[in-house]
Amino acid sequence: DQQVKQNSPSLSVQEGRISILNCDYTNSMFDYFLWYKKYPAEGPTFLISISSIKDKNEDGRFTVFLNKSAKHLSLHIVPSQPGDSAVYFCASTHQGGSEKLVFGKGMKLTVNP
């Protein structure tokens, strides 16, 4: 059973526009959410996170929104740059619980110049 779902396998946007990456989760115990970015031949790198006590967290061009009632989070990248082209993984965990990180399958973002 996929507890973290990234239903769109890919997204293509123009440079300068907004990229919106979506993620849904099913486990109501999850209370900490993270986004990772992965380039080919490299391991994932941590991008941004959000705790369930917040509904928004911003870091430069990256903003993560959390809608707990819908069990949905999204990552906004504004403005998108060609260097943002990568695979993005959403991950969730229950802090204080099992604390295992559960990842989505990833979504490939392509930013066209």
Add this chain to the structure above:
Amino acid sequence: KAGVTQTPRYLIKTRGQQVTLSCSPISGHRSVSWYQQTPGQGLQFLFEYFSETQRNKGNFPGRFSGRQFSNSRSEMNVSTLELGDSALYLCASSSGLGSYNEQFFGPGTRLTVL
């Protein structure tokens, strides 16, 4: 500071063989986690070690095992390899248990089982 290193980077084995992968964490990091990445399943958690003890385990068969040494280096072992074990195996280190926003990944070991 050197990053997380994994050896070997690429490996080809045949069904039924066993394999050992190695991970050296960032200096000072005591937590090491292992993940399997496949196109169909994304990243799946295998296990986490902290201070030489397995603290967490994912839903993988007993053929997958690991250990951590006193210098925090970790190895994972897969016995009786199956075709479905072909994947990218990623290791990640952090200073403490559950410190995911401070978790750094290595480049992975690409295992191909023929």
